[in-house]
Amino acid sequence: MKIYDSGKIGLGLIFFIALVTFPFWVSIGGNKQMPELKMPDSAHECVESKEFMRTNHMRLLNQWRDSVVRENNYIYVSSTGKSYVKSLTKTCLNCHSSKEEFCERCHTYASVRPYCWSCHLESE
Amino acid sequence: MKILYPFLSIFVLIIVVFIGVHQADLHFLFGIIIPYVSILVFLIGMVLRVGYWASSPVPFRIPTTAGQGKTLPWIKQDKLESPSTLPQVLGRMALEILLFRSLFRNTKAELSESKLAYGSNKWLWLGGLAFHWTMLIIIVRHYRLFLEPVPGMIHLIESLDGFFEITLPTFYVTDALILICVSFLLLRRLLVPQIRYISLAADYFPLFLIFSIVISGILMRYVLKTDVVKIKMLIGGLLSFQFQVPEGIGTMFYVHLFLVCVLGIYFPFSKLVHMGGVFLSPTRNLANNNREKRHINPWNPKVKIRSYPEYESEFREKMIDAEIPLEEEKNE
Numbered sequence A: 001m002k003i004y005d006s007g008k009i010g011l012g013l014i015f016f017i018a019l020v021t022f023p024f025w026v027s028i029g030g031n032k033q034m035p036e037l038k039m040p041d042s043a044h045e046c047v048e049s050k051e052f053m054r055t056n057h058m059r060l061l062n063q064w065r066d067s068v069v070r071e072n073n074y075i076y077v078s079s080t081g082k083s084y085v086k087s088l089t090k091t092c093l094n095c096h097s098s099k100e101e102f103c104e105r106c107h108t109y110a111s112v113r114p115y116c117w118s119c120h121l122e123s124e
Numbered sequence B: 001m002k003i004l005y006p007f008l009s010i011f012v013l014i015i016v017v018f019i020g021v022h023q024a025d026l027h028f029l030f031g032i033i034i035p036y037v038s039i040l041v042f043l044i045g046m047v048l049r050v051g052y053w054a055s056s057p058v059p060f061r062i063p064t065t066a067g068q069g070k071t072l073p074w075i076k077q078d079k080l081e082s083p084s085t086l087p088q089v090l091g092r093m094a095l096e097i098l099l100f101r102s103l104f105r106n107t108k109a110e111l112s113e114s115k116l117a118y119g120s121n122k123w124l125w126l127g128g129l130a131f132h133w134t135m136l137i138i139i140v141r142h143y144r145l146f147l148e149p150v151p152g153m154i155h156l157i158e159s160l161d162g163f164f165e166i167t168l169p170t171f172y173v174t175d176a177l178i179l180i181c182v183s184f185l186l187l188r189r190l191l192v193p194q195i196r197y198i199s200l201a202a203d204y205f206p207l208f209l210i211f212s213i214v215i216s217g218i219l220m221r222y223v224l225k226t227d228v229v230k231i232k233m234l235i236g237g238l239l240s241f242q243f244q245v246p247e248g249i250g251t252m253f254y255v256h257l258f259l260v261c262v263l264g265i266y267f268p269f270s271k272l273v274h275m276g277g278v279f280l281s282p283t284r285n286l287a288n289n290n291r292e293k294r295h296i297n298p299w300n301p302k303v304k305i306r307s308y309p310e311y312e313s314e315f316r317e318k319m320i321d322a323e324i325p326l327e328e329e330k331n332e
């Protein structure tokens, strides 16, 4: 089988393979894990279960925001029956005292950049 | 049948993941082995396919009637439609690849009052172009899962895509667009009788496949929720060959991943290879320079030719007898 224009074809294929496999080349050698999260020392449980919080905290915050702003409802009763004040700064960041060492670490790794902090304060 | 079989096969594929991951706990198979198989088949398949194309000679330039070719100096050449130099060819290729120039010429034949009329029809061009660009943006956005640290370019795309800043997680415009575009491309095949007539299982299967990938991705992000951090750990392991399958990634992720792997395996053997083929279309990537350059057909047989002087010298006597003037004498 004769390949015509093998120079151009080869160049194109090498470029294509390099493009597809480049995440491998930059990852080989070190599997960069997520940095450790700084957990609260005083408290032992979150507003909801850990599994729920990991995947659903943004939806919870959304519900909190909507019910505060639209229904003037500031009290959240969790599934375990505890009640919390619905507040980003006063509740979440009260336990998770360092935004940088908790929220940000996960978010930088997952490339999420919530726009909340252009209005909400990081600490009281 | 042409619609039912592709539909059922996607259905079966999804069931396979549910049984495999949810019931039989085959996380290693679906999370590690199948992705590697898929990327290998994809790459090797594409190389073989392109090599196969490159083994057909294209000896002659194929001028198309789309634009005025290069000719007399006072006739204006259409440089992008009928290019004669390399930069102009690159321009035509860029138009084709980035903006689907040929599809823009799409026409539609209609019978109006028993007269056949051709009209311009840009919907397919618009839907196709929007589909490909949104898919590209979504795939580029996925690189946040493949790269650590995540490059700034991806942040930029994410913030543009999440421009509306509604819902949490932030709603992406491309997610809505791709749903609209794929639905349009699918409905076109289902509802337009002529197109339905020429559509095959191989046309429906990729549409259903991409549709299910999109639906599973959207479900994962907005409805069911998956643990993106753990998914990135799984993928980081795949990319650095240090395998790890974190516990607690939802089944929907494995459905998404498996369908993407099926897409990768199916790609080189299906019509989807037009991704590579568009670069090798002879009517697009060859300069229209037939008049300036001689292109010799590589498989022309060697023909024995006989020139007129040879002929004359053989029949000289007879020609003199018959008083036929000789070319030789003229030149003297």
Ligand code: HEM
Pocket: B135, B138, B139, B141, B142, B145, B169, B172, B174, B175, B178, B213, B214, B215, B216, B217, B218, B220, B221, B222, B226, B228, B231, B235, B253, B256, B257, B260
């Ligand atoms: C190895 C390949 C892929 C992996 C590992 C992957 C993984 C993921 C993950 C984890 C999500 C959820 C993101 C979140 O919750 O924020 C997602 C979403 C999504 N995926 Fe994929 N995916 C892959 C390929 C594809 C492909 C080829 C398409 C084709 C169009 C696609 C389309 C989508 C869409 C439309 C979403 C919705 C959310 C968004 O736009 O970010 N994915 N994918």
